[in-house]
Amino acid sequence: MFAVLSSARKAMTRVVAVSSLLWLAACDASMIGGLAGSGGPSVDTNAPVRVALLVPKSDPGAGVVARSLENAARLAVADLDGVQIDLQVYDTAGSASTAAAQAQRAVDDGAKIILGPLFGEAANAAGVAVADEGINVLSFSNTPGIAGGNVFILGNTFANSADRLLKYAAGQGKGRVAVLHTNNVPGQVGRNAVQSAAARSGATVVGTEAYDLTTESLSAALERIKAVMAQQDAQSLILTDDWAGGLSVVLQLAPEKGISPASTQYMGLSRWDARSDGFNLPGIQGGWFTMPNRAAQSSFESRFTAAYGSAPHELAGLGYDGIAAIGALVGQGRRDALTGRALTQSAGFQGTGGVFRLLSDGTNERGLAIATVRNNQVVIIDPAPRSFSGAGF
Known part of the structure; x- marks a missing residue:
């Protein structure tokens, strides 16, 4: 130093x-590789859609951000108009092997898409675990090296x-x-x-x-x-x-x-x-x-603080953004709402920091000031x- x-x-x-956690998400993980596919599960948009949230709740170094991500995701679910999301939370403990096991458990429980994990290696492992079942992963990582296949990254790059x-x-x-x-x-x-x-x-x-x-x-x-x-x-x-x-x-x-x-x-x-x-x-x-867009970010921070009594972690907005994207697609009434083709719609989504979209290579594009x-x-x-x-x- x-x-x-x-x-x-x-x-x-x-x-x-926040900076430390962003680059903890950049640990060296093997790539799934390739462009994000068009595949994914068919969903009944008239019934609750199960979403699995994978966060490191029991990781002593990341418990705070895990709670903030979960709270933000729950706030987003509450904000959805006419869309039913059944959010189920799974603890990765900050471990790649645990993340893989929990991702498989979530899919066995009926999850149609996975939101998280936070760390790059864990997201890579989760993606590999459920790739054969056509389940997409919206990770909180900002690591381009893990993006592709069925893994998308939400973190700003x-x-x-x-x-x-x-x-x-x-x-x-x-x-x-x-x-x-x-x-x-x-x-x-x-x-x-x-x-x-x-x-x-x-x-x-x-x-x-x-x-x-x-x-x-x-x-x-x-x-x-x-x-x-x-x-x-x-x-x-x-x-x-x-x-x-x-x-x-x-x-x-x-x-x-x-x-x-x-x-x-x-x-x-x-x-x-x-x-x-x-x-x-x-x-x-x-x-x-x-x-990010200051007005959008300030609005999210104010609503989060009002709901939970404290300010959100710097990364919390990623939890909200993931649910917002899922909710927007399900709200269109599309049975293919959670496929790679739908997730990469060119118009993108409105998030806590403004407009963003997921790209076919699994990375993202965000509107920045x-x-x-x-x-x-x-x-x-x-x-x-x-x-x-x-x-x-």
């Missing part, structure tokens, strides 16, 4: 639970943020970008997402540099990327790190090393708004990052699209 550079930086090293940022940057004349990423799996996934997004958006990646989570490694990487940026006339620097890693130190040290926010557009793949105590860091002022920090306040500079036919996609 980074050496302490100052008391301010020391205060920024606290672990943020680096690809979503990178696509939105690079498309916007290219349109603003800031499309020559350098990438500074952590030398670990999340950093490499983020780097790859930026490179892929650049190819789709007309932006250009002029160079990439990796660093370990030490001040010495970061300092050396900053010197290297600064030289590349000068040689290649880079206009922007995109960061993959988050507050749970070394983002606070990067946003302090990069300007000190001469990569000035006045002449370089800073961008980030993580949620920079998650730590208001970092808004005074020099690299964050005027930097760009993505956010472009935000910045000005005078220690989050400001939306390009609103989240409200549909997949609008600007922003």
